[in-house]
Amino acid sequence: MDIATVDYWANAGGSYLHRASPTAKLMAAALGLAAVIVVFNLFLVATVFVLVVALAWRAGIPVRKLILISLYPGVFALLFAMAQFHGDFIIPGTTIAKAVGAASVVVLLIATTPYPRLFAALRPVLPGFIVEVLYVTYRSVFILLGVLSDALIAVRLRGGFTGRALGRRLQGAAVALAVATLRSFEISERTYAVMQMRGYSGRISGEASGGLHLRDVPLVGAAAAVAGQAFLFRYEWRALNPFSWAPFAAALLVLAVAMLVPRAAVAGGRERPVSEMLRGDAQ
Amino acid sequence: MSESVDEHKGEAVGPAVGERNSAVEPSAAAVQDSFPKAALAASSDGDGRFAARINCVRHRYEDGSKVELCGLEFAVERGQRVAVLGPNGSGKTTLFFHLVGILRPSEGAVSVLGVDPAHDFAKVRQRIGVVLQNVDEQLLAPTVWDDVSFSPRQYGLPRGEVKRLTEQALERIGIGHLRDKVPHYLSGGEKRKVAIAGALVMEPELLILDEPFEGLDPHARQQVLDLLNRLVAERGMTLITSTHDVNLVPEMADDVYVLAQGGHIVLHGTPAEVFAHAEVLQASNIEPPVLARLFEDLTRRTGVHLPMPASLEEAADRLAQIIGTERPGAQRAGQDQWGSPPLR
Amino acid sequence: MSHLHVPDGILPLWLILVGWLATVLMLAVAMHALRGRERARTVPQIGIVSALLIAAMSTEIVPIAYHANLTVLAGIILGPAGGVVAAFAVNLILALFGHGGITVVGLNTVVIGSETVLGYVLFYLFVRLLPRHVGVAAGMATVITLFLSTSLSIGIIALSQINPAEARDMGSLNPHTLSFSNPFKEGVLANRIVTPEQEGGASSTLSLKRFAEAMYALGAIGWTLESLLTGFLVSFVARVRPSLLRQPILGAALAGGDG
Numbered sequence: 001m002d003i004a005t006v007d008y009w010a011n012a013g014g015s016y017l018h019r020a021s022p023t024a025k026l027m028a029a030a031l032g033l034a035a036v037i038v039v040f041n042l043f044l045v046a047t048v049f050v051l052v053v054a055l056a057w058r059a060g061i062p063v064r065k066l067i068l069i070s071l072y073p074g075v076f077a078l079l080f081a082m083a084q085f086h087g088d089f090i091i092p093g094t095t096i097a098k099a100v101g102a103a104s105v106v107v108l109l110i111a112t113t114p115y116p117r118l119f120a121a122l123r124p125v126l127p128g129f130i131v132e133v134l135y136v137t138y139r140s141v142f143i144l145l146g147v148l149s150d151a152l153i154a155v156r157l158r159g160g161f162t163g164r165a166l167g168r169r170l171q172g173a174a175v176a177l178a179v180a181t182l183r184s185f186e187i188s189e190r191t192y193a194v195m196q197m198r199g200y201s202g203r204i205s206g207e208a209s210g211g212l213h214l215r216d217v218p219l220v221g222a223a224a225a226v227a228g229q230a231f232l233f234r235y236e237w238r239a240l241n242p243f244s245w246a247p248f249a250a251a252l253l254v255l256a257v258a259m260l261v262p263r264a265a266v267a268g269g270r271e272r273p274v275s276e277m278l279r280g281d282a283q
Numbered sequence: 284m285s286e287s288v289d290e291h292k293g294e295a296v297g298p299a300v301g302e303r304n305s306a307v308e309p310s311a312a313a314v315q316d317s318f319p320k321a322a323l324a325a326s327s328d329g330d331g332r333f334a335a336r337i338n339c340v341r342h343r344y345e346d347g348s349k350v351e352l353c354g355l356e357f358a359v360e361r362g363q364r365v366a367v368l369g370p371n372g373s374g375k376t377t378l379f380f381h382l383v384g385i386l387r388p389s390e391g392a393v394s395v396l397g398v399d400p401a402h403d404f405a406k407v408r409q410r411i412g413v414v415l416q417n418v419d420e421q422l423l424a425p426t427v428w429d430d431v432s433f434s435p436r437q438y439g440l441p442r443g444e445v446k447r448l449t450e451q452a453l454e455r456i457g458i459g460h461l462r463d464k465v466p467h468y469l470s471g472g473e474k475r476k477v478a479i480a481g482a483l484v485m486e487p488e489l490l491i492l493d494e495p496f497e498g499l500d501p502h503a504r505q506q507v508l509d510l511l512n513r514l515v516a517e518r519g520m521t522l523i524t525s526t527h528d529v530n531l532v533p534e535m536a537d538d539v540y541v542l543a544q545g546g547h548i549v550l551h552g553t554p555a556e557v558f559a560h561a562e563v564l565q566a567s568n569i570e571p572p573v574l575a576r577l578f579e580d581l582t583r584r585t586g587v588h589l590p591m592p593a594s595l596e597e598a599a600d601r602l603a604q605i606i607g608t609e610r611p612g613a614q615r616a617g618q619d620q621w622g623s624p625p626l627r
Numbered sequence: 628m629s630h631l632h633v634p635d636g637i638l639p640l641w642l643i644l645v646g647w648l649a650t651v652l653m654l655a656v657a658m659h660a661l662r663g664r665e666r667a668r669t670v671p672q673i674g675i676v677s678a679l680l681i682a683a684m685s686t687e688i689v690p691i692a693y694h695a696n697l698t699v700l701a702g703i704i705l706g707p708a709g710g711v712v713a714a715f716a717v718n719l720i721l722a723l724f725g726h727g728g729i730t731v732v733g734l735n736t737v738v739i740g741s742e743t744v745l746g747y748v749l750f751y752l753f754v755r756l757l758p759r760h761v762g763v764a765a766g767m768a769t770v771i772t773l774f775l776s777t778s779l780s781i782g783i784i785a786l787s788q789i790n791p792a793e794a795r796d797m798g799s800l801n802p803h804t805l806s807f808s809n810p811f812k813e814g815v816l817a818n819r820i821v822t823p824e825q826e827g828g829a830s831s832t833l834s835l836k837r838f839a840e841a842m843y844a845l846g847a848i849g850w851t852l853e854s855l856l857t858g859f860l861v862s863f864v865a866r867v868r869p870s871l872l873r874q875p876i877l878g879a880a881l882a883g884g885d886g
Contacts, residue, residue, distance in 0.1 A: 003685060006724050011465050033729065037636045045636075069725050073634035079841065080637050099634030103725040110723045114465065116425030118723070129658060129666065130712065135425065136674025137681070137716050142467040143419050144675070144682045174856055177683060177695060178863045185871055187420050188675040192668055193385045194421045197404065197413050198481070199437035200667060206429050206436050206445075345868060 002069055004145060006107065010114040015059040017112045017219070022121035024216035025113050028223035032105040035230035036098055042090060043244040044233055045097040048226060050251035052104040054258040061111050070104040120207040128202065135204045140187070147183050151176035333394070334489050334521040335359040340381055340391030350374040352381070352391070354548035357540060359523055361488075364515055366532050366554075367525040369542030370568040375525045376416060377546060379493045382523065383413050396489060409438060412482030416493045418474045421481070422466040427458065430466065431480045438485075452484040455510060471498030479507065483514075490514075492524045496531065508535055529558075530572040533593045543567045555591040574598050635728035638787045646733030646783075653711050653740050660708035673709045676701050677716040684721065696849075698739050699746030699769045699857050704864075704871060710743025711736075734783055738776050745772040750861075761872075762862030769854035777846045781839050 010018070017025070036048050056066050077099035081092030110118070119126075119134045126134075155172040212220070229247055233240050337357040342350050352374060359365045369375045380386040381393050384400030393400055396407040404411075415421060424430040432449040440448070453459045456476050466474060475498050482490060490511070496504045508531065514520045524535065532539060533554045541550035541557060543566060550557050550564070558564070558571040559579070571579075578589045578598070587605075592598035661669055683695040702710040715736045722729040746768055753764035864871055 002726070003681070003720075003724055008468075011468065033635065037640075037730065072725055073728060077634045077637065080633070095637060098636030099728070102635030102728060102730075106723060106729050107725045110725075114425070115720070115723070127654070127658060129661075129670070130654065130715065132670045133673050133677065133712055133716050134719070136423070136671050137677040137720060138425075139423060139466070140671075140675045140678030141681050141720075144678045146419075148682050170852065170856070173695070174859050177697075177856070178860055180682065181679060181700070181860055181864065182867060184675045184679050185868060188671040190385070190415065190417070190420050191423065191671040191675070193383070194413070194415065195423065195667070195671065197383060197408055197411070198434045199408055200433075201437045201439070202667065203436065204424050204429070204433070206432055207425070345870060 003141065005065070006069070006111050007114065007142075009061055009111040013060055013112060015112070016215075017055060017059040017108075020112075020216050020219055021211065021213055022113050022117045024212050024220050025109055026118070026121055028219050029105050029109040031220075031223035031227040033102055035227045036101040036105065038227075038234050039230050040094060041233065041237075041241065041244050042094045042097055043248040044230055045094060045101045047247045047251040048230075049097070049101040049104055050248070050255050051226065052101075052108050054251070054255040056108055056111070057255075058258050059108075059112055061108070066104065066107055066111065069107050070100050073103045074100040116205060117207065120205060132202065132204055136191070140184075140191075143187060144180055144184065148176060148180045151179040332360055333358055334361045334363070334396060335382055335523060336392075336394045337378065337381065338392045340388040340393055342377055342381065342386055343389045350377040350546040352378055352542075352546045352548060355540070355551045357548060359521060359538070361521050362515065362519045363538055364512075364522040364536045365524070365538045365540065366536035367523070367540045367542065368529065368532070368557075368567070368569055369525075370544065373542040373544055373567065374546030375542060376493060378542070379415070379491060379523075379525065382491055383411075383415075409434075409485055410488045412485065412487035412490045414475070414478045414482045414492045414495060416497070418471070418478045418498075419466075421478050422474060425465065426462070427464050427466065427469075427477050428453075428462040430477060431462075431484055433481060434485050448484050448486075452480040455483065456480040457506060472500060472503055475499060476503065476507070486518070487520065489521045489523070492522070494526060495524055496526060496528060504531070511535070529569060530574070532558075533572060533574070533591070541567055541569065554593070558591055633728055633731050633734070633784070635730045637728075638731065638734070638784075642783070642787050643730050643733065646731065646735075646737055648733070650715060650733040650736040650740075653737065654715060657708040657711040661712075669705075669709055673705060673713050673716070676705055676709070677713040677720075680713065680717045681720055684717070684726070695856055696742075696773075696853050697857070697860075698742040699750070699765070699772050699853075700860055702743030702746035703750050703765065703768075703861060705743070707744040707747050710747060711740040714740040714743055738780055738783070741779065742772050742776045745775060761865040762858040765861035766854040766858030769857040770850050773846065773850040773853060777842055777850075781842055785839075 032048055032052070036045055039045060053063055053067070056063050074096050077096045081095045115138045116135060119131050119138070123131055152172070155176050233244060233247075335357075336359070337352055339351070339353040339356075341353070344350075357378070367375050367378060377386065381388060382395055382400060384393075384395075384402070384404040387401040395404075396410060398404070398406050400407075422430050424433055428449060431452050432445050435445040435448050450459075453462060456479060458473065458476050458480060461469065461473060461477065464473075466477065469477065475495070479492070479495065482492070495507065495511075499507065511522060512535070515522055522535075526532065526535070536554060539550070539552065539554050539557045540548055541564065543549045549567065550560055555575075558575040561571065561579075564571060570576075574595070575591045578591050578601075581587070582589045589601065592601060680697050680701055683697045685694070698710075698714070701713050705713055715732075718727065718732045718735045718739060721727050722732050722735075727735060749768035749771055750765055753767050754761060757764050861872075
């Protein structure tokens with residue numbers, strides 16, 4: 001499932017982006033999102049998207065899969081885009097592009113930062129109780145995905161999904177979910193018991209909220225620049241719109257450079273692209 | 284070690300407390316009268332003799348099924364290594380859940396380190412380490428280091444102390460290289476080692492492990508076993524485990540309890556004593572260890588009394604003595620129980 | 628399909644902020660309701676139910692078109708306070724890997740949080756009326772809850788009044804002339820960051836109607852499936868572990884005093 005894949009990318013990678021502090025990445029992602037949301041120009045949205053792809057490439061994230069995941073909100077944007085269709089394709093197209101662009105920024109964030117580290121970085125802005133719930137939810141997702149997939153396999157093996165009939169699929173899914181639901185309660189009771197036994201007093205993770213480091217400056221700086229130019233184009237659009245192709249061209253250049261410069265040159269060879277690891281691992 | 288034991292069920296053949304004869308289940312009434320609930324509950328920690336006691340506990344599950352941990356008394360002395368054997372569904376896990384206070388008995392009393400665990404586990408939890416059967420549910424924290432350091436952090440220990448205890452636990456189990464890993468990407472055996480490290484980190488007096496060797500390869504199993512035995516010997520830690528692997532029992536337990544279906548405690552004694560009762564074991568779907576069966580068979584065939592060996596080493600010694608002279612400098616089978624190389 | 632699958636960049640900023648504000652308020656109320664020593668106990672409960680929802684929403688039964696929601700079930704099991712917290716956790720985690728917009732997490736939490744609260748209230752109401760038909764009570768509660776939440780979603784979209792004219796005003800590329808449009812020809816510009824002034828409202832109402840029709844039509848199918856599923860799950864739980872259902876009245880009605 002997507003969440004498992006993305007989690008693997010986040011944990012397995014060792015690129016610059018992976019090693020950047022979560023707080024810096026959150027800031028950069030927020031700036032990137034702002035850039036996408038603020039503009040109405042297809043070129044400018046595409047600029048952000050291309051830069052994301054470039055960063056993903058250098059971080060070793062499988063680009064094709066990342067784009068696929070980012071396209072998912074685009075499908076829903078289609079509904080809204082159709083509502084906006086009044087004869088030309090550009091505006092609906094921009095709507096869809098914005099959805100995909102925004103998603104790509106967020107997915108890049110989560111593909112290079114494991115969820116728990118993000119939660120730790122969010123500690124200053126979220127109540128502690130909520131952060132604890134997020135941690136347990138995260139762990140439980142993986143436990144439950146195992147339970148659910150086992151149950152689905154069992155249903156499938158017993159012919160629960162035979163035939164194309166939707167009714168059959170739903171029945172099978174319902175049984176699997178029932179099993180998962182029941183196991184959930186048992187798991188939560190035992191988890192609580194274990195937490196109590198081990199002395200739980202309110203803080204599952206020892207990770208510090210983390211701050212910014214000097215090496216994060218290029219990342220946040222670049223994101224700020226992108227956001228800055230987006231705001232500039234938005235408010236000075238009368239003058240600047242004819243030149244909106246320029247940021248897009250620059251982004252394409254960045255992408256070309258990113259793809260051409262060999263990755264092993266970075267970080268003294270310690271960096272091992274995630275896509276390479278995925279090819280190597282039996283999946 | 285008496286070998287002539289009355290096996291008739293229903294007769295009051297309960298041993299006195301402390302007597303080291305193996306025993307078979309007496310009538311329920313006899314047991315219940317001898318250990319009044321009040322006395323058990325009131326036993327303070329000043330009575331340093333027992334780490335854990337269960338007095339005919341009955342538990343009724345929500346779906347109606349019942350487990351009755353009755354029959355022989357379950358009493359674990361401090362510094363003992365106790366193993367609980369029984370078929371699936373016999374109530375082993377129920378027993379463990381009662382020991383740690385997850386389950387509350389409908390009838391009967393439980394005492395662990397002098398308190399009733401269902402109500403007061405928090406008073407003694409710093410001194411008890413627990414690993415339940417399903418390790419996935421016990422690995423709560425994002426990384427291995429976070430999980431092993433969980434207890435020290437929760438108890439508010441200073442950072443330096445947390446670091447020291449955690450590093451010590453990681454090194455002891457030999458998983459220092461896993462410290463930054465994420466739990467759901469570990470193998471089953473690695474997860475179990477992490478859970479055990481998490482249980483040992485606070486240097487507990489009592490360690491309760493439900494199926495501690497599940498998922499471990501033979502080498503890892505021996506490592507963990509040796510570590511546990513060393514902790515018992517050096518620090519007087521009490522160990523309560525359950526296992527399916529009967530062959531390990533002689534090496535890992537001084538005292539063995541056997542449960543039958545429904546939770547009845549039908550046998551209690553040293554491994555040698557318990558494994559001599561083949562029929563009772565069979566009724567509980569337990570096969571005695573290979574070595575026990577071999578030596579019992581030899582005893583029957585030759586008429587020479589050959590007591591059950593505690594380890595492969597001991598078995599080889601005895602057989603070598605019987606067969607004839609040992610070749611000087613010959614390599615010994617198995618591993619020395621106490622002198623195995625430290626884990627790191 | 629009550630989960631607002633509204634991607635980022637579509638709704639106006641003021642609405643997004645209102646959503647976040649409402650979420651903060653809901654969470655504050657929920658946490659206040661959960662305060663006390665027993666709050667630690669709710670952490671694994673809420674966590675596992677949130678995980679259940681995430682797992683269910685990630686398992687596409689009919690790809691893209693339908694996935695199980697289980698929000699009403701969450702409300703029934705966790706109660707309204709836990710349900711709201713779960714709604715937030717689920718939305719945040721899903722949004723972070725691209726399943727739904729990150730800016731709309733606020734609005735989504737409002738919608739899904741309301742589902743858990745409504746589901747809880749309606750279920751325990753109906754089950755008093757139909758003590759022997761727990762599944763039916765759950766199913767009915769689900770249908771009504773989802774209808775109301777879908778209407779809420781449509782209302783939120785209606786508030787946003789997506790206006791194509793504004794995009795042109797902002798100077799986007801005109802494909803027919805391959806030039807950038809001049810706003811003075813088309814209408815007066817409004818500052819979209821702060822004020823939601825609507826121009827040409829008539830043109831967008833048409834779109835809204837189309838949108839609403841689609842949502843209700845798709846929704847009806849979704850509600851039916853979801854209510855069947857929820858009814859099945861709740862009756863299953865009631866049979867096997869009645870103590871999980873929250874209110875003692877229910878326990879007494881079902882199992883004859885077995886609490």
